[in-house]
Amino acid sequence: MTLPLPNIQEPQPITTPSGQVELRAVTKRYGNGSPVLEDINLSIAESEFVSIIGPSGCGKSTLLKLVAGLTRLSSGSVRVAGVEPVRARKMMSFMFQDATLLPWRTVQRNVELSTELHGVKKAERAAIAGEMLSLVGLSQVAHQFPRQLSGGMKMRVSIARALSTRPKVLLMDEPFAALDELTRDRLNEELLRLRAEGRWTGLFVTHSVAEAVFLSDRIIVLAAQPGRVTYDLPIHFSFPRNAELRLRAEFEEAVIEVSKNLRGVMERRKEGKEP
Amino acid sequence: MxxxxxxxxxxxxxxxxxxxxxxxxxxxxxxPAYLLPSPISVTQAVIQRFPSLLVSLGITSMAAGGGWLASIVVGIIVAIVFAQSHWIRRMFYPYTLLLQTVPIVAIAPLILMWVGTGTFAVGVITFIICLPPVIANTTQGLISTDKNLVSLFLMHNSFGSGLLPELRYRLQLLWKLQLPSAMPALFVGIRISSGIAVIGAIVGELFAGSSRVGVGGLGYAITYANAQLQTDYLFALVFFASGLGFAFFFLASFLEWYFLHNWHESALSPEED
The missing domain is CATH 1.20.5 (Single alpha-helices involved in coiled-coils or other helix-helix interfaces)
Incomplete structure (x- = not known):
C-alpha cells in the first residue's frame, strides 16, 4: 500500500525575493522598545524608482538605513538582490542630505573615494571619476576643493561619487532638501537622465511631494508613530520626463492627490486615531 | 600694502x-638699576652677553621643543587609542584631566628625583604640561567625525568580516577619514601647548636648569641673574623667553595654516572667503 503523495508544495523560504529590494514584516524599535517602523512590507522591482514620503518622525530615514544595512532591524527581513543588506553593500550607494564631501580632497579625489574603498586600482578609478564628472557636467572643476563649489555643485559631486561604483541600488536620504528650489529642480532632471543611463533601482526619501511625483514610478506614504506603509501610489507619467512635465495640469493633479493622502495621514495622527 | x-x-x-x-x-x-634697569642698560646687557644668551636660548629651545614634539607624538597616539571605544575613554580620560590639574611646580622636584637634572628632565616637565591639551583636542576631533561619512566608509567597506578585516577597516577609517577630520582640532591642541611649552621649560629650569655650574637654559640663567642682582640681564632673559614663546606659537600657527589653508574654514583669511 502506498500512501498518496501529499499534495503539498515545497515550502517556500520567506526570504525568497521577488523584487530587487524586499522588506517583509519589518519592525524596528528604539532601545526603549517604542517602535519606529512597524510591519513594513515593501517590494521594489529592479530599476524601479520609489519615493518614500511622510511626516517627520515616521522613520523614513531609518527605513533607508535598514536597506543599507547601516542599522539593525528588530524583526522581519530585508533582502537586497536576494541577500542580506550587509552582504549586498557592494552593489549599493547612499546619498545623504548634505554632500558629505571630504574637504581636504579635490573634487576628483572625492569622486574617487567610493571606488577607492572598493579597492579599485588607481588608474582605473581616476578614469571612472573623470567619466562620472563629465556625466554630471563638472569636469572643469575636477581639481578644485569642495569649499570653492556651490551647494548644487557639491551635490553633483556627491551623485558622481555614488554612481562611480556602478550601483544596482541607489539609496537617497533627502539629498536635495538643503538646496534652493531651482537647483533642486535641475538636479531632479539630471537624476532622471542619469537613471535612464545607469538603470539602477532608486529609493528616495523626501519631504517634497512635487519632487516625489516628478521622479518616481511609485510613492510610498508612511504614517508616523509607528511608521507604517499607508499608501502605495503609482505615478503613471511616461519616461523620459523633462522639465515641461511640471507645467502640465496632470502633474498638478497628481501632486494634489498625493498631498491629500499625505495630509490625511497627518490629520488622522493629530486626532489620535489609528491610521 | x-x-x-x-x-x-x-x-x-x-x-x-x-x-x-x-x-x-x-x-x-x-x-635704582637693580629694581628697574633702563631700556638702554637692558640693550647693553643683551649686546655684551649675547653669546651666553644664545647658549641659554638654545638649551631652553631644545628642552621646550623636544618636550613639545614628544607631547604631540604621544598625544596623537593616546588620542587614537581613546577614539577606539568610549569604554577606554571612560576609564582613562579622567586621568588626562588629572594630569592637567596637577601643579607642575609641585611635581617638578619629584621628576628631578626620578630622571635626574639637566635638559632631559626639563623636556620631561615640558612634555607633561603640553600633553593634556593635545590629547583632549585630538580625541575630540577624532570622535566628532561626520556620522554620515563614517556610514559612507562602512557602506563601501570591502574588507569583509573577521578580526583582521575589521582591523584593516579601522585603519582605513582612521587614515582616510578620522585623522584628516581631526587635523583642525589637533592643531588647536598644538597651538595651546606651544604657548605653555616655553613656560613649562622655564619652570623646569628653575629647578633643574643645569648639569654644569654657570651654564643652563633661560630659566636657570634667570635664577642666577636674580641671585646676582643683575636685573638688566634678567630683563634681557625675560625678553628672550617671551620671544621664544612667541616663536613657538608662530611656528604652530604657520604649520596650521600650511596644512589646512586648502580646505578648512578657520584657516581661511577673510578676503579669500
Missing part, C-alpha cells in the same frame, strides 16, 4: 611709547 605700513607704524609707536614711559618711570621715581 598701504594698510600694512599703517599697521607697522602703529605697532612701532606703541613700542616707542612704552619705552619712553619706562624711562620716565625710572626718572620720576628715581628707581
Amino acid at each position: 598701504k594698510r600694512r605700513i599703517i599697521d607697522i607704524i602703529s605697532a612701532a609707536s606703541v613700542c616707542a611709547g612704552l619705552l619712553v614711559s619706562w624711562r620716565l618711570i625710572i626718572f620720576i621715581f628715581q628707581l
Whole structure:
C-alpha cells in the first residue's frame, strides 16, 4: 500500500525575493522598545524608482538605513538582490542630505573615494571619476576643493561619487532638501537622465511631494508613530520626463492627490486615531 | 600694502611709547638699576652677553621643543587609542584631566628625583604640561567625525568580516577619514601647548636648569641673574623667553595654516572667503 503523495508544495523560504529590494514584516524599535517602523512590507522591482514620503518622525530615514544595512532591524527581513543588506553593500550607494564631501580632497579625489574603498586600482578609478564628472557636467572643476563649489555643485559631486561604483541600488536620504528650489529642480532632471543611463533601482526619501511625483514610478506614504506603509501610489507619467512635465495640469493633479493622502495621514495622527 | 605700513607704524609707536614711559618711570621715581634697569642698560646687557644668551636660548629651545614634539607624538597616539571605544575613554580620560590639574611646580622636584637634572628632565616637565591639551583636542576631533561619512566608509567597506578585516577597516577609517577630520582640532591642541611649552621649560629650569655650574637654559640663567642682582640681564632673559614663546606659537600657527589653508574654514583669511 502506498500512501498518496501529499499534495503539498515545497515550502517556500520567506526570504525568497521577488523584487530587487524586499522588506517583509519589518519592525524596528528604539532601545526603549517604542517602535519606529512597524510591519513594513515593501517590494521594489529592479530599476524601479520609489519615493518614500511622510511626516517627520515616521522613520523614513531609518527605513533607508535598514536597506543599507547601516542599522539593525528588530524583526522581519530585508533582502537586497536576494541577500542580506550587509552582504549586498557592494552593489549599493547612499546619498545623504548634505554632500558629505571630504574637504581636504579635490573634487576628483572625492569622486574617487567610493571606488577607492572598493579597492579599485588607481588608474582605473581616476578614469571612472573623470567619466562620472563629465556625466554630471563638472569636469572643469575636477581639481578644485569642495569649499570653492556651490551647494548644487557639491551635490553633483556627491551623485558622481555614488554612481562611480556602478550601483544596482541607489539609496537617497533627502539629498536635495538643503538646496534652493531651482537647483533642486535641475538636479531632479539630471537624476532622471542619469537613471535612464545607469538603470539602477532608486529609493528616495523626501519631504517634497512635487519632487516625489516628478521622479518616481511609485510613492510610498508612511504614517508616523509607528511608521507604517499607508499608501502605495503609482505615478503613471511616461519616461523620459523633462522639465515641461511640471507645467502640465496632470502633474498638478497628481501632486494634489498625493498631498491629500499625505495630509490625511497627518490629520488622522493629530486626532489620535489609528491610521 | 598701504594698510600694512599703517599697521607697522602703529605697532612701532606703541613700542616707542612704552619705552619712553619706562624711562620716565625710572626718572620720576628715581628707581635704582637693580629694581628697574633702563631700556638702554637692558640693550647693553643683551649686546655684551649675547653669546651666553644664545647658549641659554638654545638649551631652553631644545628642552621646550623636544618636550613639545614628544607631547604631540604621544598625544596623537593616546588620542587614537581613546577614539577606539568610549569604554577606554571612560576609564582613562579622567586621568588626562588629572594630569592637567596637577601643579607642575609641585611635581617638578619629584621628576628631578626620578630622571635626574639637566635638559632631559626639563623636556620631561615640558612634555607633561603640553600633553593634556593635545590629547583632549585630538580625541575630540577624532570622535566628532561626520556620522554620515563614517556610514559612507562602512557602506563601501570591502574588507569583509573577521578580526583582521575589521582591523584593516579601522585603519582605513582612521587614515582616510578620522585623522584628516581631526587635523583642525589637533592643531588647536598644538597651538595651546606651544604657548605653555616655553613656560613649562622655564619652570623646569628653575629647578633643574643645569648639569654644569654657570651654564643652563633661560630659566636657570634667570635664577642666577636674580641671585646676582643683575636685573638688566634678567630683563634681557625675560625678553628672550617671551620671544621664544612667541616663536613657538608662530611656528604652530604657520604649520596650521600650511596644512589646512586648502580646505578648512578657520584657516581661511577673510578676503579669500
